[in-house]
Amino acid sequence: MPILAASDLRKSYGDFVALDGVSFQVHAEEFVSIIGPNGAGKTTLINVLTGLLRPNTGKVFFKDREITGLGPQRLAKLGIARSFQLVNIFPEFTVDEFLQVAIFSRQGKGTHFFTPRGRDHEVRNQAGDLARLFGLGEKRNIQAKNLPQGDKKLLDVASAFALQPEVILLDEPTSGVSTGDKNKIMEILLSASKKMGIQSIIQVEHDMDLVFSFSDRIIALHQGRILADSTPNEISRNEEVVCTVLGQKECFQIFSDLFGKKGLADDG
Amino acid sequence: MGTDIINILFSGIFHASTLFLVAAGLQVVFGVQRIFNMACGSFYALGAYVGVFFVKTAHAAGLPPALSLIPLIAAGFFLFFIGPIIERGLLRFVYDRDETFQLLLTFAVVLMLEDVIKFIWGTSPQSTSELYLVYGQITWFGAVLPVYNLIVIASSLFIAVLIGYMLARTRFGKIIRATVDNREASEALGINMKVVYAKVFTLGTVLGTMGGALVIPSTAAMTEMGVELIVMAFAVVVIGGLGSMKGAFFGAMVVGILRSIAIATYPEVELLVIYLIVIGVLVFRPEGLFGGSRA
């Protein structure tokens, strides 16, 4: 049984069609990457899957339950979390507070009106571990707004992990991060998801290097349609996909390079 | 019977026409700058006081009462300068802040202007005497209507049309509409927001002062008229829909006519009915009854 399933999703803004009949399934233990040129509908898809947007038609299922347009808050409770393409944080919060608020929410302690949060050692420790896990151990008392860009991004992702969801959707987790750190971040994500028993990861990613080296499956979107949905190997052989996703110009060059797994030009 | 209906509707429309001017000032500022300007009531009061002052001086200088409309309109325009003073002097510092702080800043302006008026004119009501009746009356289906009220209605309709034209035809109007729809976009288009904001706020100010100046012959300028009116104007824009000119127009009509019907039928509910409608609108149709979008 798939953990997350989308069936024939359609979403249009005015006369611009963002999603045009998208259907796919994600199963346990899968790391799925969604690729496609800008405006292919990647972020719209994430927003629909996480209930921020309601599709015009089509359904979303979590396990066997329909969750179409259920809303992020409810989904978070069910076990679907996400991170954002553009840094999305609580600027005034310290790293600790940031992670704690997520954990409190997960444990349903949000409505504890009178218990001093400082004394909740369980949560403090969990937050601490998580911070260390994401390499923020030294920065636990720094306000989020004062963190470097890369750490902000990590913090955003970490807070999503703090919910210990079954499915996590990451919208360009490495965008705005120096090329050198990208692999490191990916490693962190994978190990974290192992530790926290996260069933499957769905990510939108532009860096083909990362995509091809980490994904179990790749879904290529183009103009709101699924162009291909297959393993990295399949995809890499699929000239059409590579060319649409990466644009004609570099096409041949890259196509040959693909097997040599050399770094591709990464557009923002 | 018919006479009564005319009287009631007419008085409602008269009230509406002054409400519209102030509400329009509120709307244009909110539409473009996303600032809910509580001080628009104080502008109205200022307009009234300066109106009286201008008319009195004009009479003293021997201007026949029949021409008093000129000093009144002059007073309305004369006060344009407080627009830039407040916009450049105060508001511009908080454009990047949360709406609530901008609201509080205009509240501060309300407090200050109230005392400015007290300082200049004292507390006793100011009024012009002959002016109101000099234009005489007309009788229409047995209902006696003071011509001056017709003039006020006419001029505020005229201003409404003028604004409508300005928004639809002129470049400035296009910029305003663009900004209302999408501020970022118009900024991106390289429009100088500084200038636009200054202009828009001044326009809003003049609409308020003009309302005060035009209404004064039929009434008297009193210190608390500003604080009283803002609540009414606020009801108008909420009912009409924040930021929408059309909203200001119809909102004013609703409030004005409803009030005068209430007074004619169940005087007790005069105020209550308006607040109830406001809450009803905010609850069930926050975008307002007449256009306006965002909630």
Place this chain on the structure above:
Amino acid sequence: MKKTRREFVKMLGGTAVATSAMLATHGEAKAQATKTAKGVPSEPVKIGLLPVLTGVAGVPGLAGQRAAEIWLEQANATGGILGRKVEFYQEEETSPKDTVEKFRKLTLQNKVDVISGGISTAVGLALGPVAEELGQLWLSWDATTQKGVEETMPQTKYSFRSVDNEMEAVGGGIMTAKHFPNIKTVAGINNDYSYGRDCWDTYKAVLTHFKPNVKFVLDLWPKLGETEFSSHIASIKKANPDLLFSSFWSGDTTIFFKQAAGVNLFQKMKACFCTGGGVHDTLKKDFTPPGMILGYNSFYFKWTDSWPLMKWFVNKYYTKYKEYPSYEADHAYYTLQAYKAAVEKCYAISGAWPTKEQVAAALTGIQVPSVSGYRGYTEDNRMECLFFQGITTHKNPYNFVTIDPVEIMPASQIMKPAGTKLYDWIKSWKS
């Protein structure tokens, strides 16, 4: 109205004697202030003032404050009180809450000997208990401690209240019955607060007492400080009564007449504005109709020929402020004059500067010549004075209306006696 004449004579009794004496103190000031009498401290007397300076009541408030200034000038020029110079400590009367704080400040911080002021009855209701609690002399200008038409503090020690709220309405009712005996239907427009409501109820009671089959066809309640009456006027036209009653007392009176004139409301309709005289000099001839009842409360500036003190005061006031004073002027003036008289009365007996308690005792039942005839305090510490109402006329040298004939009604005629319920008292009249 036999009662009237008798009362009137009584109140004026001894004018001949009084006048000369009064003019001695009130006549043009002698420059040098005498030094304090023995047994009297030398430092100045501190008097707290609480005038309203904003909002609707700012108009009468200002009149009161100006009159107080004139009194101060006068008093200090003629040797203060027992030779003690007088000083004012002024705070603004605003909401009951804030005014209570100001009252406490004047008492505890500035340690004033007496506090003069208070216009809003809402404020009065709050100040009364505080004055008693602090043992502070409080001489109200216009504020009572009435809840509706009933007294909440039947007997006070330190609080000296103004005349009862509904007196103008009682007078208006009597005047209406007398001058417009043939009216059949009456509409009322009054401010939407207790004073307005009490006046309307009282007026209805009084008029019904004299004219049992008058019908009351409409009552309107614009808020205090309303500036837009065309809707109200429209619905008055709809009801089309023979007479319109109103207890408006502030700027809204002027506005109402103006907008009424705009649609010829008073072409046939009679009117009784029992308190409108509060803003008499803004009631311009070009929009205020003649032939209607207008009340000036307790001060009619043109009464000068009958009362030299008023002539003196009106001239002084006019030369200083280019306006003719309204009733609040004498409410204020009298409270100060009464305090002075009471202190001197006590000194005459004890030969020492009196305590607040002694002054309070002396004030009860006092009668002093003030600028609108004799004024006094009843046994239950309510102000007593003359009330002036009349029929508006345009036959005068001013650009605003005045009244002729002038009817003078003493408090004892139109103010309910101590301890009686208003409506029982009205029923008890023989008509």
Place this chain on the structure above:
Amino acid sequence: MAYVHMKNPKLWVFLAVTLFLLIMPRLGSQYLSYLLLTFLGYAVALLGVNLLFGIAGLLSFGHALFFALGAYMVAFLTTKFGVLHMEAILLIAIVAGVLLGAAIGAVCVRYIKIYFGLLTLAFGMLFYSFLLKFYYFTGGDEGMRVLRPYLLGMDLSAVPKMQFLLGKYYYYALAALAVASFAMWRIVSSPFGLCLMAIRDNPEKANYLGIDVRRYRWYAFIISGGYTAAGGVLLAPVLGQVDPTLTYWTHSGTLVFMILLGGFNTFFGPMLGAFLYIFLQDTVMSLIPYWRFVFGAMLAFIVIVAPGGVAGVIGSLWKKEAARDSARNNADPGSERSA
């Protein structure tokens, strides 16, 4: 508040202020003590208003409604229902505040920013016109008298009013403030408090973390309703007479003004604001008749230059100090802003 070591200057200030409040009515002038009484009432109310404004980021322009509700409750219960025990009155008023808060809040929290402000303003004015119009029930503009309540079951009607207010009642109110502050302290430093701040800073993100934004705002509104009502209750006996101006929209403005003056993003800021406002108004009012202008200018200055209010300014000075310390021996920054 992680922990407070004796080096912490805040602790000393706190102790000094407490001492001041305790001994003031014994040493200081009676008048100043009266001002402090007023302060106590407002302080309790502002704790509630600021939970909404400072912590949850919702600016209410109608909270005077709850303040007036509390004050009128005292009048009604003492005069009409003969309920004289202050504890009972407080309880009933708080319940009333909570219930009304729940009702009004349910409507208001669907909106934020301007719309929230306008909606609350509308409710405030609705209540105002209700108090004014239903003359025979509420006493119209004259309002209602407040009888002297029993404190802890003690009938103190024999005591002279001033002794009562500046004696037992003062300490009663002070105790009430202490309890109220402690409870509010617990609330803001609870997980709930943290969630509210998260909502204030970034509702979308909070939503994605599984926090039911609207519901939490509603809770905050309800709590603030109860607190503000309690504040009104404490002030009523000091006034002796309650009237509708207590709920006019400008009074709601005053409440916000106080918070801003003191500082909305610190725990004690609002109280400081109430204190400053009351004493400033007292002095300025008697210095010049144009105190509104002065206060308007002051508000403008705060909004533009020092949105953190007085507490904010002091706080930033402290930070500088702390920074200079940490240069020498690194102090732990964790104890900063947990309020």
